[in-house]
Amino acid sequence: MNYQKYQRMYHPVPLENREWPGKEITKAPIWCSVDLRDGNQALYSPMTTDEKVEFFKFLVKLGFKEIEVGFPAASHTEFEFVRRLIDGDLIPDDVSIQVLTQAREHIIKKTVEALKGAKNAVIHLYNSTSTLQREVVFRKDKEEIKQLAVDGAKLVKSLVSGQLEGNIRYEYSPESFTCTEMDYAAEVTNAVLDVFEPSADNKVIVNLPSTIEVATANVYADQIEYMCRHLNNRENLIISVHAHNDRGTGVASSELALLAGADRVEGTIFGNGERTGNTDIITVALNMFCQGINPELNLENIDEIIEVFEKYNRLPIHPRHPYAGEMAYVAFSGSHQDAIKKSMDKFGSSPKNKWANPYLTIDPTDIGRKYEPILINSQSGKGGVSYIMENKYGYTLPKPMLVEFASVINDMSDEKKTVLTNHEIHQAFKDIYVNVAEPIKTRFYRSGDEDDGTHISATIEYSGKVSSIEGKGNGPLDALCNGLRKYLDCDFEISNYTEHALTRSSDSKAATYIAVKQGEKMFWGAGVDANINTASIYALISAVNRMLAG
Numbered sequence: 383m384n385y386q387k388y389q390r391m392y393h394p395v396p397l398e399n400r401e402w403p404g405k406e407i408t409k410a411p412i413w414c415s416v417d418l419r420d421g422n423q424a425l426y427s428p429m430t431t432d433e434k435v436e437f438f439k440f441l442v443k444l445g446f447k448e449i450e451v452g453f454p455a456a457s458h459t460e461f462e463f464v465r466r467l468i469d470g471d472l473i474p475d476d477v478s479i480q481v482l483t484q485a486r487e488h489i490i491k492k493t494v495e496a497l498k499g500a501k502n503a504v505i506h507l508y509n510s511t512s513t514l515q516r517e518v519v520f521r522k523d524k525e526e527i528k529q530l531a532v533d534g535a536k537l538v539k540s541l542v543s544g545q546l547e548g549n550i551r552y553e554y555s556p557e558s559f560t561c562t563e564m565d566y567a568a569e570v571t572n573a574v575l576d577v578f579e580p581s582a583d584n585k586v587i588v589n590l591p592s593t594i595e596v597a598t599a600n601v602y603a604d605q606i607e608y609m610c611r612h613l614n615n616r617e618n619l620i621i622s623v624h625a626h627n628d629r630g631t632g633v634a635s636s637e638l639a640l641l642a643g644a645d646r647v648e649g650t651i652f653g654n655g656e657r658t659g660n661t662d663i664i665t666v667a668l669n670m671f672c673q674g675i676n677p678e679l680n681l682e683n684i685d686e687i688i689e690v691f692e693k694y695n696r697l698p699i700h701p702r703h704p705y706a707g708e709m710a711y712v713a714f715s716g717s718h719q720d721a722i723k724k725s726m727d728k729f730g731s732s733p734k735n736k737w738a739n740p741y742l743t744i745d746p747t748d749i750g751r752k753y754e755p756i757l758i759n760s761q762s763g764k765g766g767v768s769y770i771m772e773n774k775y776g777y778t779l780p781k782p783m784l785v786e787f788a789s790v791i792n793d794m795s796d797e798k799k800t801v802l803t804n805h806e807i808h809q810a811f812k813d814i815y816v817n818v819a820e821p822i823k824t825r826f827y828r829s830g831d832e833d834d835g836t837h838i839s840a841t842i843e844y845s846g847k848v849s850s851i852e853g854k855g856n857g858p859l860d861a862l863c864n865g866l867r868k869y870l871d872c873d874f875e876i877s878n879y880t881e882h883a884l885t886r887s888s889d890s891k892a893a894t895y896i897a898v899k900q901g902e903k904m905f906w907g908a909g910v911d912a913n914i915n916t917a918s919i920y921a922l923i924s925a926v927n928r929m930l931a932g
Contacts, residue, residue: 395604402642412646450480454496485509485534512558535577553587580618591624603638610643622646720765764788776884818924
């Protein structure tokens with residue numbers, strides 16, 4: 383790998399006594415969805431106008447108050463979509479649409495034309511300022527690039543003043559900001575701000591994009607803090623960030639930028655965008671949510687958001703996607719499963735309790751997910767098996783029995799070389815432990831109390847032969863044990879007995895667990911029946927059958 387051909391693309395940030403590392407995020411930023419622009423242009427098949435309208439309505443439903451809807455001068459389709467939103471009165475009064483324009487005369491004119499009649503809108507003006515873009519793409523020097531930005535701002539302002547009557551706000555982006563010298567980025571932006579004249583009643587958005595990620599997220603934070611210190615009239619500015627994901631740190635870059643002074647985040651739901659994508663707003667918002675911060679977006683039904691996203695973007699959500707992935711709440715590791723179960727047992731999902739779980743940052747029910755965190759493979763342990771048996775099927779296995787059964791399940795998964803379904807685990811438990819009727823099958827039993835204890839008589843089938851046995855003891859089980867010991871001519875004793883109802887309903891069946899001990903070996907059996915005494919008899923016979931099978 384010829385790593386020597388690469389060089390640093392960003393400029394060192396002259397920032398002393400940086401403050402952002404000591405700060406915390408305490409509130410949600412202003413969110414701006416760019417799904418209908420950055421997201422849409424990055425699709426194999428861009429959305430139709432009808433699809434864009436429906437997706438716009440859904441973004442409004444999610445709570446976005448600022449939505450970049452397109453680049454009206456780019457195509458007739460883009461222009462007509464903006465007009466359809468305005469002419470169809472589809473934009474709520476508390477929502478601002480945002481349109482993008484390069485600092486070029488004919489593009490600016492077409493953009494302003496598209497906004498006629500808009501009540502609330504943002505005109506997003508941009509031009510590229512980086513060293514490489516100046517030298518290679520535009521072949522202009524610093525003064526020429528700055529003049530391009532200033533002239534564009536002047537034209538936007540004059541056309542807005544002459545043609546538009548709504549609440550029109552300005553946004554400026556020094557595109558490829560992360561690859562621009564910081565002092566020059568501030569110089570160009572301040573020159574544009576001199577034209578737009580921000581005030582307390584008409585704040586200007588300064589968007590500082592990592593058009594391409596070229597450094598670690600902390601460098602981006604330094605760049606944002608530098609600009610916050612060096613932009614004029616800072617109190618009347620809204621500092622916005624628009625992070626791409628070329629290095630896989632779009633979310634981190636946006637979060638650190640908020641620490642560094644940013645007020646606004648542009649991004650897309652689930653991070654769709656050019657190349658490796660944009661900042662994933664869903665992840666940033668839920669990162670705040672899990673720290674007790676109101677994200678100010680309606681994310682309580684994550685499956686609906688996924689459904690709509692996949693329908694209009696025709697892109698899948700990765701199964702390991704933070705929060706939204708179908709495996710986001712799945713644990714394979716035995717120790718993880720055990721910790722998850724114990725935490726859920728202690729804290730549950732009650733709104734009265736503060737959420738605390740060693741491996742789950744949020745309660746999945748808060749975003750509309752059913753809590754199904756555990757799948758079982760050969761790496762799993764008793765915690766996962768216990769969770770499935772108890773929460774899916776109602777069995778609370780005694781710990782020694784659970785250890786034995788979990789080992790059986792791990793061996794099954796190892797042999798199968800894949801995950802086991804809940805049904806397979808349940809079926810294995812029934813096959814191995816529950817109401818086992820080979821080689822002994824109980825055909826009939828009757829018990830009654832006498833002066834010297836309980837007497838039981840039973841008809842059993844043993845290896846195809848029907849026999850009657852009798853026994854006495856201090857209860858039905860003890861009496862049956864005495865009868866079986868005599869009939870089988872072998873010694874064993876009950877060493878463990880537990881019981882519970884499988885459900886909380888009045889017609890619930892009983893589950894009984896019994897271990898019989900023969901020498902140093904222990905054999906578990908389980909019985910399930912509507913009658914607790916019958917369930918106990920079945921559990922004992924199951925344990926004895928497993929003992930006889932060795």
